[in-house]
Amino acid sequence: MxxxxxxxxxxxxxxxxxxxxxxxxxxxxxxxxxxxxxxxIPKTLFTVGIGGGLIGGLYDGFYPYKSLKKHGNFGLGAPDKLDGELMIFQGKIYKTQHTGKTSLVDDRDSTSFSMVNFFHADKKFNPPAGMGKIALFHYLDSVLTNVNGMYAIHISGKFKAIKTRAFPPVKAHQHTPLAEMLALQRFFDYKDCEGDLIGYRLPYFMDNTNISGYHFHFLSTQKDAGGHIIDFKTDKIVIEIEQLDSYTIQPPATKDFKHFDFKKNREEDIKSVERGGKNY
Structure with missing residues (x-):
């Protein structure tokens, strides 16, 4: 039978x-x-590269995406020799190039700077619709009460408008600071879209090694659009928060890194690059 x-x-x-x-x-x-x-589940922020180094021109990738996935399923970063922005979401890594094309990366390629963690929300909020970037950051400040805390932040839902950017590619060992490349960045405007903001709020004592304050990248629901957040207007969104309790840094072992000048104060450059220039 x-x-x-x-x-x-x-x-x-x-x-x-x-x-x-x-x-x-x-x-x-x-x-x-x-x-x-x-x-x-570990609540560790794993950082590849040094934030101040990226701002100052350390663009050459040294850490494979395949290895990066072992340290987190959520995060953001920069590709090898730029040409875009990285979004790490639900265990997959996406890149939005300076052309606007968004796609999965090749695991054999590498990153020059990335921040990742294994995301598991501690708290959830449903803020009112119609908030711009500054208003939403004020709202987040009201609920993230530890000013020296490390927070991973996932914002999902509908947006009335989103503006993102991506930098063009550079040549190997080219070290023009990002603040001097702002005229070359490409902007992308999306209306009535759905997707995810992937980001962090990090304390000021982590500046230079990471990038303090708020830092978000966008990935559309269809996974065909993204980039570094410049501005937005919310519609109906949900905010999920995880407070992290430790961080690990993996610095490069490259020749360029060994001779890089970290004594220079790049605070104004970081602010300018984060907001996409003085006009934003």
Whole structure:
């Protein structure tokens, strides 16, 4: 008699046994299986590269995307030799190029600077519609009460308008500071769109190694548009917050990094690059 269905019997004491129609038996030892609880998920921000170095011209990628995924499923960053912006979302890495094209990256390629974590929301908020970037940041300040806390922030939903940007590619070992390349950045305007803002609010003591304050990248629901956030107007959105408790930095081991001048104060350059220039 031919049996067409699969019968599974779970033995909870020590093993799971599955019987198949061909009478073969597969035994899986469950005694060593660990149940991962919410509290056991690491709340660590993993940073590749140095924020001040990227602002100052360290654009050459050195850390493979394949390795980056091992440290987080959520985050943002910069591709090798720029040509766009990175969005790490739900375990996949997307790149919006200076042409506006948005696509998955090749895991064999690398990043010059990225921040990632394994996102698991601690809190959720439903703010009123119609807020611009500054108004939303004020709202976030009112609920993120630890001024020296590290927060991963996921904002999803509908937006009345979003403005993003991406930088063009540079040549290998080209170190023109980003603040001097603002005239070359490309802007993209989206109306009545849906998607996700992926970002962080980091404290000032992390400036230079990371980028303090708010920093967001956008990825559309269709995964065909994105970039660094310049401005937006919300419609109906949901905000999810995770407070992180530690951070790890993986600096480059390149020759350019070893001779880079970190003594220079790049605070104004960082602000200018973050907002896309003085007019934003």
């Amino acid at each position: 031919r049996i067409n269905r699969l019968i599974s019997i779970a033995v909870f004491a020590a093993a799971a046994i599955t019987f198949t129609a061909r009478a073969s038996v597969t035994i899986r030892d469950l005694s060593s299986v660990k149940v991962i609880s919410k509290d056991s």
